Amino acid sequence: MGTLLYPEPKTKPGLYDWLDERLGISDVIALAKHKTVPQHRHSFWYYWGGLSLFFFIIQLFTGILLLVYFRPGKDAYDSVRQITYDIDFGWLIRSVHSWSANLMVFAVCVHMFSAFFMKAYQKPREFAWWSGLVLLLLTLVFGFSGYLLPMDELSFVATKIGLQFSNMIPVVGPVLADLIRGGPQVSPDTVQRFFALHVVVLPLLFLPLLMFHLFLVQKHGNASPPGEESRPASEKQTMPFFPNFFAMDLGMWLIALNVITILATLFPWDLGPQADPLASAPNGIHPEWYFMPPFHLLKIIGRFVPGVTGELLGMGLFAAVLIFWTLVPLFDPKGKAGRAGRFVTWGGVLVLSGMILLIALGYADLGYTHL
Amino acid sequence: MNYPVWDVPILGSAWVIGIIAIFHVMISHFAVGGGFYLPMAERKALRDGSGEWLTAIRAHSKFFLVLTTSFGAVSGVGIWFAIGLASPESTSTLIHNFVFGWAMEWCFFLVEISTALVYYYTWGRVSDRLHLRLGWIYAGTSWCTLVIINGILTFMLTPGSAWLAVAGTGQEASRFWSAFFNPTYWPSLVLRTLVCLALAGVWALITASRINGFEHPRLKTEWISWSARWLVPAFLLMPLALVWYLASVPESSRHLMQAGISTIGSGVFTQITRAALVTVMTSATILAVVYFLAIRNPRDFGFGHGVAVLVLALCATGATEHAREMIRKPYTIGQHMYSNGVRRSDVARLNEVGYAASSPWRDSQMETGEMMFRGQCMNCHTVDGYRSMRKLLEGHDREAIARIVNLLHQAPADSPYRNFMPPVVGTPAEVNALVGYLDRTVNGTKAGPSAPESLTKKYSRASPALGLPMTAAANQPDR
Numbered sequence: 001m002g003t004l005l006y007p008e009p010k011t012k013p014g015l016y017d018w019l020d021e022r023l024g025i026s027d028v029i030a031l032a033k034h035k036t037v038p039q040h041r042h043s044f045w046y047y048w049g050g051l052s053l054f055f056f057i058i059q060l061f062t063g064i065l066l067l068v069y070f071r072p073g074k075d076a077y078d079s080v081r082q083i084t085y086d087i088d089f090g091w092l093i094r095s096v097h098s099w100s101a102n103l104m105v106f107a108v109c110v111h112m113f114s115a116f117f118m119k120a121y122q123k124p125r126e127f128a129w130w131s132g133l134v135l136l137l138l139t140l141v142f143g144f145s146g147y148l149l150p151m152d153e154l155s156f157v158a159t160k161i162g163l164q165f166s167n168m169i170p171v172v173g174p175v176l177a178d179l180i181r182g183g184p185q186v187s188p189d190t191v192q193r194f195f196a197l198h199v200v201v202l203p204l205l206f207l208p209l210l211m212f213h214l215f216l217v218q219k220h221g222n223a224s225p226p227g228e229e230s231r232p233a234s235e236k237q238t239m240p241f242f243p244n245f246f247a248m249d250l251g252m253w254l255i256a257l258n259v260i261t262i263l264a265t266l267f268p269w270d271l272g273p274q275a276d277p278l279a280s281a282p283n284g285i286h287p288e289w290y291f292m293p294p295f296h297l298l299k300i301i302g303r304f305v306p307g308v309t310g311e312l313l314g315m316g317l318f319a320a321v322l323i324f325w326t327l328v329p330l331f332d333p334k335g336k337a338g339r340a341g342r343f344v345t346w347g348g349v350l351v352l353s354g355m356i357l358l359i360a361l362g363y364a365d366l367g368y369t370h371l
Numbered sequence: 372m373n374y375p376v377w378d379v380p381i382l383g384s385a386w387v388i389g390i391i392a393i394f395h396v397m398i399s400h401f402a403v404g405g406g407f408y409l410p411m412a413e414r415k416a417l418r419d420g421s422g423e424w425l426t427a428i429r430a431h432s433k434f435f436l437v438l439t440t441s442f443g444a445v446s447g448v449g450i451w452f453a454i455g456l457a458s459p460e461s462t463s464t465l466i467h468n469f470v471f472g473w474a475m476e477w478c479f480f481l482v483e484i485s486t487a488l489v490y491y492y493t494w495g496r497v498s499d500r501l502h503l504r505l506g507w508i509y510a511g512t513s514w515c516t517l518v519i520i521n522g523i524l525t526f527m528l529t530p531g532s533a534w535l536a537v538a539g540t541g542q543e544a545s546r547f548w549s550a551f552f553n554p555t556y557w558p559s560l561v562l563r564t565l566v567c568l569a570l571a572g573v574w575a576l577i578t579a580s581r582i583n584g585f586e587h588p589r590l591k592t593e594w595i596s597w598s599a600r601w602l603v604p605a606f607l608l609m610p611l612a613l614v615w616y617l618a619s620v621p622e623s624s625r626h627l628m629q630a631g632i633s634t635i636g637s638g639v640f641t642q643i644t645r646a647a648l649v650t651v652m653t654s655a656t657i658l659a660v661v662y663f664l665a666i667r668n669p670r671d672f673g674f675g676h677g678v679a680v681l682v683l684a685l686c687a688t689g690a691t692e693h694a695r696e697m698i699r700k701p702y703t704i705g706q707h708m709y710s711n712g713v714r715r716s717d718v719a720r721l722n723e724v725g726y727a728a729s730s731p732w733r734d735s736q737m738e739t740g741e742m743m744f745r746g747q748c749m750n751c752h753t754v755d756g757y758r759s760m761r762k763l764l765e766g767h768d769r770e771a772i773a774r775i776v777n778l779l780h781q782a783p784a785d786s787p788y789r790n791f792m793p794p795v796v797g798t799p800a801e802v803n804a805l806v807g808y809l810d811r812t813v814n815g816t817k818a819g820p821s822a823p824e825s826l827t828k829k830y831s832r833a834s835p836a837l838g839l840p841m842t843a844a845a846n847q848p849d850r
Contacts, residue, residue, distance in 0.1 A: 084634070084635060084636070085633070085634040085635070085636045086633055086634065087633060088632050088633045089632060089633075090633070091633075091634060091635045092648070095635075247663075251660075254656055254659060254660070255679075257652075257656075258652060258653060258656050258683070258686075261648065261649065261652040262649055262652075262686065265645035265646070265648050265649050266645065266649070268635040268645070270635070
């Protein structure tokens with residue numbers, strides 16, 4: 001009978017082993033370690049996807065807390081007034097939610113433009129690009145629907161103006177606007193609808209799409225800009241996503257948390273007077289900064305081509321930019337460097353500078369109360 | 372109004388003091404904490420026989436010398452200029468009471484600065500033992516300057532009953548020691564000493580972070596880890612010291628600190644709660660960054676990390692000092708002198724003889740209302756900038772403005788403004804002139820007939836203009 005001279009040391013399985021056996025944590029960590037992040041002079045832009053995710057997590061957390069006290073419909077204004085002025089730290093949760101919403105839109109936009117200029121839409125990342133675009137669209141709808149919920153003067157008038165934008169869409173526009181409003185006018189019924197959209201419909205669409213997007217990013221890794229891509233393999237540097245880049249990501253999240261805290265405490269989100277449908281719109285009404293480019297563009301076009309023709313021209317221009325932006329992976333595919341690639345890059349520069357210019361002009365010209 | 376008014380548009384004179392003071396605190400507390408850091412580090416290097424350490428500490432002492440003796444000293448003088456211009460009445464009271472204290476402080480300061488210079492220029496020129504002694508002399512004298520200044524700073528919040536009993540009699544200096552060792556003296560001294568030690572660590576991290584970790588791995592690892600530990604006493608003991616401090620401040624100050632928990636609307640003073648939140652958040656972040664980066668991974672601690680910790684420390688210091696200043700409201704010297712320089716004991720007399728009328732700085736070209744505004748409001752408010760009167764009173768007609776001003780003038784026991792705003796003093800005619808001036812400033816109306824007499828005697832209800840939590844529309848955030 002043989003004797004085992006060197007028996008295997010018996011180690012007591014710990015909690016991690018117990019969980020790992022049942023949940024497969026090691027597999028997830030192995031997947032995370034498999035991914036590497038390119039290191040080059042443009043690596044800073046890789047943080048913006050993680051930052052967008054962080055702001056979304058904050059939105060989820062603070063949104064659930066706001067849900068405890070918010071009452072949609074006729075009581076909407078009063079419940080937000082209570083949150084802001086009566087309930088302990090209610091103002092903080094609301095301010096963090098509002099600031100984080102703005103920062104999330106900003107981070108998603110930066111993420112999108114950095115992905116664009118790194119040509120991260122090219123093969124095999126086309127679906128990551130398209131899912132990202134839909135996520136951006138949903139983020140904007142989150143912003144628009146959430147903006148009305150306090151039902152104060154500013155949100156009421158801004159929503160009213162915003163829905164006029166939907167009215168301009170030929171044929172289906174007026175029907176769509178009526179459907180969103182729940183009637184011919186913005187009313188407590190609209191708040192009810194926006195609320196359902198904001199806390200149920202949009203998260204149901206957003207979360208699975210976000211998972212899909214993250215899965216694709218994990219699968220294909222981060223794209224390098226064309227200049228870095230063309231370097232020989234020996235010159236390319238990478239960093240393991242886990243734990244190295246993940247730790248850096250956490251550092252950026254910590255910075256973002258401090259920025260939100262400072263903004264929310266030093267500039268808490270105010271609540272204006274209650275909306276009065278019969279009152280005239282106060283001066284200085286304007287959409288949120290991220291809706292400023294389309295609104296101001298329509299205004300500028302309206303000066304030169306007034307009426308329905310101007311509106312159609314504006315909408316047509318928008319549609320063209322959106323189509324260009326969505327279909328860019330198809331007419332700038334990988335391996336086709338040359339005029340098409342340069343045209344796309346300059347197109348991106350034009351869109352980005354156009355947006356910045358329109359936001360700046362829009363704020364400089366806040367006289368347009370009525371669209 | 373014994374002094375002319377320093378008009379700082381948009382920013383307000385108080386913020387001039389605030390900005391200089393926040394930077395000065397960062398440097399002056401480093402000057403004290405660094406005083407202990409340098410000889411301790413030098414002693415360690417000598418015991419370990421580490422020449423690398425001594426070279427690095429010498430470089431740090433140069434940075435220390437330049438920063439503390441140039442920026443620290445200049446900003447300290449800047450505070451004197453600023454407080455003399457912005458709050459001359461309070462400064463005068465402090466000088467009259469603490470001239471002996473300041474004389475002591477200047478003696479210690481002179482020794483401190485001289486020793487700092489000698490300490491740096493005698494590296495390698497005198498024996499190690501003597502050089503170390505110079506370091507300890509510096510540490511002792513610089514801490515003594517804090518010991519003295521702390522007495523004067525805490526006096527402004529809690530002068531103590533013994534001093535208040537003789538306030539305004541001309542015998543105030545006879546209670547020097549009871550005013551000096553006032554109720555918040557000891558907790559504040561412990562708090563500030565802990566901050567000094569923490570800032571010594573923070574600034575040392577800046578110098579140490581510039582060492583190349585690949586060329587000098589051992590030096591960088593040891594120095595970063597050792598410097599990071601200087602923050603540990605602060606993080607362990609500061610919460611306890613803070614509880615002690617808060618237990619020593621007046622109930623009204625504690626109430627002010629809690630005003631912003633449930634609302635952003637109770638006038639400007641909900642800012643104090645929010646400033647405290649910034650302190651908590653930035654301090655927690657410093658703890659996380661120092662633990663994860665400086666202690667767990669010292670070799671990779673870069674200059675950017677060091678600067679990030681410094682900026683966070685600046686935010687924490689700024690927020691804390693701001694909150695400390697604000698809990699003193701409505702006084703600059705607790706229970707004695709209001710933030711606009713009016714003595715509490717003078718209120719009845721000035722209401723009788725007149726505020727503007729009794730001022731030696733009466734400008735015949737300036738109408739009474741504007742003079743009242745400049746003398747009594749401009750310490751805390753500006754017309755268009757910080758705590759803008761135009762914004763705070765926006766949408767209020769003359770009658771509504773009169774109600775607010777008269778509520779401030781009469782300051783009844785149930786007035787919500789009583790806790791953080793001085794009473795408006797002056798004769799009914801002067802108060803009425805102030806109403807007229809504010810009405811013209813806010814509503815652009817021309818000088819007209821005075822408000823009805825009844826308005827100067829009675830107030831019907833509190834106005835929301837300064838943020839009383841009455842209606843949602845009235846609740847404006849603190850900007």
